[in-house]
Amino acid sequence: MFERTYIGLDVHARSIVGCALNIDTGELTRSCFEDDLLAVSEWVQGFGPEVRVVYEAGPTGFGLARHLQAAGIDCVIAAPSKLLRAPGDRVKTDRRDAKILASMLALGEVTKVTIPDTEQEALRDLSRTRHVASIDLSHAKQRVNAILLRHGVLFHGGKSRWTREHLKWLHQQHFDDPALEFAFQESLAQEESMSVRLKRIDKEVARVAANCRYTEVINALACLRGFSIVGAFGLATEIGDWTRFTGATIGSYLGLVPSEHSSGETRTQGSITKAGNTYARHLLVEAATVHKRPYRRPGVQELRQLELVSPATAARARQGNQRLHARAVAFDDRHKMPVKARTAVARELAGWCWSLAAPLQEGRPMTGR
Template sequence: MFEHTFIGLDVHAVNVVGHALNPDTSEITRHTMAPDPAVVLEWVSRFEPPVKVVYESGPTGFVLARHLRVAGINCVVAASSKLLRAPGDRVKTDRRDARVLAEMLAVGSVTEVRIPAPDEESLRDLSRLRSGAARDLAHARQHVNAILLRHGIRYPKATRWTKEHRLWLHRQHFDEPALQFTYDADVEQAELLAAHLARIDKQVAATAGACRYAPVIAALMCLRGIQLTTAFGLAVEIGDWTRFTGSTIGSYLGLVPSEESSGPSRHQGPITKAGNTYARKLLIEAAWQHRRPYARPGERLLRQLELVAPATRIRALEGNHRLHHKWEAFDHRHKMSVKANTAIARELAGWCWSLATPLQQRQPMAEP
């Protein structure tokens, strides 16, 4: 049997293709099996330890990795965006993908993804449920507004989707039966989604106060633009903030400029957009709030600052002033707003890291 084996797995919903490689003897074993963690474990266990297994991150999640780790198998998950592929390589099959993974693992060029604990993954699912519900509600409301606008009907006030606005919507009627049915259905859909989102927000509030990220969530809420749902999303998406530094957190979230340099020339382009898309979106949305005038904390921030330790309170106040001054400097230079906001979001990520890391260093994260 092999003395030391590296195994690449190409995991799909219908099957798993394995490629086992022994660099010392150059022996290669290939196998296609059912996508059952027990079946995969049985095949991996045939090889003489030590054995190391890798598969690519994707929609199949981390169930297989957790199953193998519980059985004592060293299994890692590779970041799909970091896999090497030759520019001229036009052939992509499951067997080739498994072989490439095994070869990259053997030479130590695999960029590993942190495997979250099951409870952490469930919190992420709740946060993303909330994001999807908010997006669906915005689309439904756009449909209602579009129907009214196409037929020359405009709400006379600037603030919409208040109680008064909803009553006004129910008073609108059309002569064509088909149009009336479509309008009523769109209004009903918007109201149902609003109630659905309210139930999710209630669950998020209850979960955020009881989960292990509660201290981090409370600290993040001390920054402008970050309220409960945003803080909850950032806390559960990043998970272990101690993995990063104040500079690497921006790179992880894809908020740093891309670069194409050769010889003496250096060209920086748009941000890389690598890493966690949802967390980056939350930071970019929050960064806009720091453009608003700021002299002292508002009522919400004052209440939130009372709930955290003095060191966290001081750091958060420093961050709020710093980020607002940065926005003022960008505006004074007539910097393009979108680019300026991205730069503010990158620095906001660093301030979030500076608030969360001390709390997690005192209370280390549990291993999955």
């Protein structure tokens, strides 16, 4: 038996290619499997107890990792964006990828992805379903607007659209051409269907958010301007364990820090890295747009939300809202490019979210940043 073995797996929906590396002898052992988790675990266990397994995060999810861990096997999932690849390496095969993963794991060069449990993954799926529904509704509205614009039909009832008045006006529009009339009515019906679907999902999200493992964190995050219960639910479930980070590292994890290329005495910073969780970053950037709006005192909705949390959390949230508004106004006064200002506010907002969520999960008193 091998004494120390590192195994890389190249995982696909219907096949898994494995490569086992014995670092004492340099011997490689390869195998290929159908979509059979039991066969994979039996093969891995054949190398003895001193074995570690790695595969890349991907669309196949975390089922294999959970199965191997349940069998007592040390399995990690690698972040694909953090894997080192030579610039001139233009050969990519399943066998080669499995070998590279095993070698990187042996060298300790694998950046691990946190494996969520089944409950957290289910909550994430609910949040992402809501996000997709929101995008579908936006596209449906765009299609209705595009048809009207192409044929010179304009709404003159004000700048705001998709209000009651605008919807009433939409149902009054008709076209003489039967094909065009059918296309317009179908697009309008699809928009209405997507709107009903989104409301149904929002209702379910609110129900689940009120009684789940992240309820306390969700209520705290919703005290910050820009976060509804739906947005707070999404951010809380995507991050999961906030105690993994600090106020300084949460922005880096979410890809909200500038990229950098420095050599010698030259230091150049570029656009943000956009690493990590795309959906969580989207939620923060979307929430950051609100902080530019006038803010003197909490509104009715914010006051209701503040009543759901402890006095210390409420005070911290109000402090964050004031600080973020001041930052957004300062950027505007300096005529900073809006997209850069919004990203900078989102980065600081991530830190404030951490300062609210991490103490709650650790069970420690709220402290300064």
